[in-house]
Amino acid sequence: MSGGQINTQERVMHALRGLYQSYGYQPFKVNKFEEYDLYAQNKKFLTCQQVLTFSDTDGCLLALKPDVTLSIVKNTTDAPGLRKVFYNETVYRVPGDGEGFREIPQTGLECIGALDGYAVGEVVMLAARSLETISSRYVLDVSHVGVVSGILAAAGVGQEGHARIFEAVAAKNTHALRGLCAELGVSPEQTALLQQLVSLYGPLDEMLRAVEPLPLPAESRAAVQELRALAGQLALYGLDTVRLDFSLVNDVDYYNGIVFRGFLDGVAAGVLSGGRYDRLMTRMGKRGGAIGFAVYLDRLERFQEERAAYDVDTLVVYAADSDVPLAIRTAEALVRRGAAVRVERAAPAGLTFRQKLTVRGGEVTEDA
Numbered sequence: 302m303s304g305g306q307i308n309t310q311e312r313v314m315h316a317l318r319g320l321y322q323s324y325g326y327q328p329f330k331v332n333k334f335e336e337y338d339l340y341a342q343n344k345k346f347l348t349c350q351q352v353l354t355f356s357d358t359d360g361c362l363l364a365l366k367p368d369v370t371l372s373i374v375k376n377t378t379d380a381p382g383l384r385k386v387f388y389n390e391t392v393y394r395v396p397g398d399g400e401g402f403r404e405i406p407q408t409g410l411e412c413i414g415a416l417d418g419y420a421v422g423e424v425v426m427l428a429a430r431s432l433e434t435i436s437s438r439y440v441l442d443v444s445h446v447g448v449v450s451g452i453l454a455a456a457g458v459g460q461e462g463h464a465r466i467f468e469a470v471a472a473k474n475t476h477a478l479r480g481l482c483a484e485l486g487v488s489p490e491q492t493a494l495l496q497q498l499v500s501l502y503g504p505l506d507e508m509l510r511a512v513e514p515l516p517l518p519a520e521s522r523a524a525v526q527e528l529r530a531l532a533g534q535l536a537l538y539g540l541d542t543v544r545l546d547f548s549l550v551n552d553v554d555y556y557n558g559i560v561f562r563g564f565l566d567g568v569a570a571g572v573l574s575g576g577r578y579d580r581l582m583t584r585m586g587k588r589g590g591a592i593g594f595a596v597y598l599d600r601l602e603r604f605q606e607e608r609a610a611y612d613v614d615t616l617v618v619y620a621a622d623s624d625v626p627l628a629i630r631t632a633e634a635l636v637r638r639g640a641a642v643r644v645e646r647a648a649p650a651g652l653t654f655r656q657k658l659t660v661r662g663g664e665v666t667e668d669a
Contacts, residue, residue: 310601313434313598313601314598316434317431320427320431324385326385327386327387328386328387328388329386329387329388329411330388331366331369331373331390332372333366333391334355334363334365335363335364335366335371335375337354338362339364339371340364340367340368340371343371343555345554345555346368346370346371346555346581347367347394348368349396352365352367353393353402366390367392367393369390370409370411370578371581371585373411373413374413374581374582374591377413379587380414381415383412383415383416385410385411385413386410388408388410389406389408392404392405405597405598406599407597408595408596409594409596410424411591411593413589413590414590414591415589415590416589416590418530418531418534420592421531421592422534424593424594425441425559425561426534426535426540427594428575428594429441429535429540431594432563432564432573436565436566436640438566439542439564439565439566440563440564441543441561441562441564442543442544442563443505443531443545443546443549443559443560443561444545444560444561445528445558445560446524446551446553446556446560446576447520447521447524447527447557448524448525448547449466449467449495449498450463450520451518452494452495452517452518453487454520455491455518455521456482456485456486457486458485458486460553462481465481465485466478466481466482466495467550470547470548471549472548473548478495479492479496490516494515498547499547501545501547502544502545502546503544504543505531505535505544508544508545509528509545512525527558528545528559549562554580555580555581558577558579558592559576559577559592560577561574561575561594563596570597572601573594573596573597574595574597575593576592577590577591578593579591611654612652612653612654613641613642613643613652613654613655614635614654615635615641615642615656615658616642616645617645617660618660619659619661620660620661620662624660624661624662624663627663628644628660631658631660632644
């Protein structure tokens, strides 16, 4: 890993730490390893099924942690109110696009306890702001596992059938979905409804307006109402880069509500994922709900390589001394969002940049 990549990760970690602390989240530190049983009993919750193990001096089988959330839940005590924590940790697993175990730097947060609509919306907002901290060119996809699972429950589809249909839904494979529904006895009307939902993708508020008139069962309609409340809260935060995607599904053994995934322009794989996982709390003998997300810092290597094609992201040129205050405000806003910015009276010879902004007469314009 080059020095530039390390600096990118450190810069992002520092910026995200400030973001999370500004909303009252406290730092949380976990051990590098746990008893292997913790992961063996919750393998379906892990993004990677392979776990690096070793024997302790007393013969106990330990594992280098492939996940942080399980450790946080394990060490959470039942108490009134909410526990809001964030972490900067290294996990040990095989990346989805590679071979062999790697040390993967990861940051994220968890909100655990007496969750309500505000707490859920705050976490989703912080997920979006986390992406915005790295780059203004991002999108956050959201869904609710209850929408699809509600239709399947109304159709009488069992747990095994759920898993098979969720696999087709995640792949947006409407042909396979139609065949599975026929095999599992799902009615043509319910099948058409599933296919319609899977084909939807777009701005959250706009897509909800398309979904709300549909003949959904009660469980699915309740999930849509949660998404509607979330959309209203995100609008108050001024977030308009959130998309609805019902193909975003997670294992219903663990997840029971809002789920989401974040992407950056120029990086093929998602760099952030999260969701509500009350069922994991129950499985581990804990009370209350939980929602959180992780940012995969290793995937920023590709983003850094793409950024390296330019000396800076944005060149800000100011026309006169009177324009300096606005030039400063413009540059500071971009820096807070993770951009590299250079401010000059004129464009320096040989400087490469993705975007040029000109400040003149109290206005900011983008040069073509």
